[in-house]
Amino acid sequence: MKKHIRCGTLFTSCDDQALKDQTIIVANNRVDAIHPTESAPLPSDGDVVVDHSNHFVMPGLIDIHVHLSYGNALSEEDIDIYSPVEYRALRGLQGAQRVLRAGFTSLADPATTGHVTPAIRDAIECGLFVGPRISSGGRQITNRQGLSDWYPTWIGVPDTSIGALAENAEAGIKEIRKQKKQGVDFVKIAMDGDSMNPTTGLVSGYTQAETTAMVEEAHRLGLKVVVHARGTEGVLYAARAGVDVILHASWMDDEGLEAVIKNDCMLCPTLSLVLNDILFTQPTDGCYPGFPNAHRQELEAARVMLSKAREAGVTFLLGSDSGFAVTPYGEWHARELEYYVDYLGFTPAEAIICATRNNRHFLREHEDVGILEVGRYADILVVDGNPLADIAILQNRERLVSVMKGGDHIDLNISDDVKPHVLEHSYSMWGEVYTQDRVHEILGDNLGHIPARAAE
Ligand SMILES: [Zn+2]
Incomplete structure (x- = not known):
């Protein structure tokens, strides 16, 4: 049985051109042939014809920066401490389904807890649940003052x-070898922290020698390496060490860019976290106004250097850092494409290519996804409208006519009526301190009295 998908407009991501009136023929979940509809072979008995002759057909999108274990977290403690890891896996599976429903047929998760994301990946791959194709890292390797070293030293990194x-290259290499055995698809190293201090600059958590040693070992084991690096120094060390992908790269300088070009590193700026934070957070949020203000400065630096990197021909990947309260699953992934157009000077076609053809390089299925070409999986997004004219329509759920994984239309019925998880270990007790002054302010002079129980 073959499926004939009639496409009004077809954008394959093989180049930046769209073709009119094409037919994709799908067999065994893969693209079997692509023909102009007028000369396409006629369907045989038992074949299925799907008519999207009024629609725009493109490869399923890919987000390489989704954190399935975070649970749309309000705080770092939410991410690291409160929920049991088993709960995080179940919750993360539903998060993955929301990503798929938003038109993203593949994702990569750079940092997860326990074995949460590899477990979700495997459960979907084995057919236990419907979900996107997933590639996963393990826990991010970090040093003192790096990401995840948020808590006081007497707590440490739980x-x-x-x-x-x-705390040194030897410990990092040990962790990389462990993660290899645990079946990660790549390794993530946190080069710098997240304190976003643009005046003194972020200090790299690892020296050049430490970074190079860890990257060499990961590569020796056949693992790609992604780093979190906002600061000038972290970007430079990572690029010189020849990492595969640098996330953020906001304060990259010319020396860093030179090393990025020389070692063929790919950049994934992840503007969503920065911009959503500036645009969406409210004065009632705990991070306000510190985060939005720091992110404004970060955006200014990033716009200049990342545009320069784009002009120099550096390969850009695309990811949204979804999993935080400001980047919830299934909501803003496609907005990153709009940010690429608005802030970095990409055309809509180039932004789509970043999110499809370029992103596939970082996935375990890199040979099979990201472009619509004979032999690849028929992972397809069907849109009502033309994203090459208006990239923002990819964010509009009503415009997403069909999401197909391996040629099969995905119909996910996900409840939006989900209660917040009662964090039984999060002892939220009192929101303020009840001094005499404060109590009198609330209750006046009569502080009340509990009467003795009446005799029975
Ligand atoms: Zn992230």
Whole structure:
């Protein structure tokens, strides 16, 4: 049985051109042939014809920066401590389904807790549940003052954290070897922290020698390496060490860019976290106004250097850092494409290519996804409208006519009526301190009295 998908407009991501009136023929979940509809072979008995001759057909999108274990977290403690990891896996599976429903047929998760994301990946791959194709890292390797070293030294980096503390290259290499055995698809190293201090600059958590040693070992084991690096120094060390992908790269300088070009590193700026934070957070949020203000400065630096990198021909991947309260699953992934157009000077076609053809390089299925070409999986997004004219329509759920994985239309019925998980270990007790002054302010002079129980 073959499926004939009639496409009004077809954008394959093989180049930046769209073709009119094409037919994709799908067999065994893969693209079997693509023909102009007028000369396409006629369907045989038993074949299925799907008519999208009024629609725009493109490869399923890919987000390489989704954190399935975070649970749309309000705080770092939410991410690292409160929920049991088993709960995080169940919750993360539903998060993955929301990503798929938003038109993203593949994702990569750079940092997870326990074995949460590899477990979700495997459960979907084995056919237990419907979901996107997933590639996963493990816990991010971090040093003192890096990501995940948020807590006081007397707490440290807990076992349930998304970070694994490695205070030197030897410890990092040990962790990389462990993660290889646990079946990760790649390794993530946190080069710098997240304190976003643009005046003194972020200090790299690892030296050049430490970074190079860890990257060499990961590559020796056949694992790609992604780093979190906002700061000038972290970007430079990572690029010189020849990492595969640099997330953020906001304060990259010319020396860093030179090393990125020389070693063929790919960049994934992840503007969503920065911009959503500036645009969406409210004065009632705990991070306000510190985060939005710091992110405004970060955006200014990033716009200049990342545009320069784009002009220099650096390969850009695309990811949204979904999993935080400001980047919830299934909501804003496609907005990152709009940010690429608005802030970095990409055309809509180039932004789509970043989110499809370029992103596939970082996935375990890199040979099989990201472009619509004979032999690849028929992972397809059907849109009502033309994203090459208006990239923002990819964010509009009503415009997403069909999401197909391996040629099969995905119909996910996900409840939006989900109660917040009662965090039984999060002892939220009192929101303020009840001094005499404060109590009198609330209750006046009559503080009340509990009467003795009446005699029975
Ligand atoms: Zn992230």
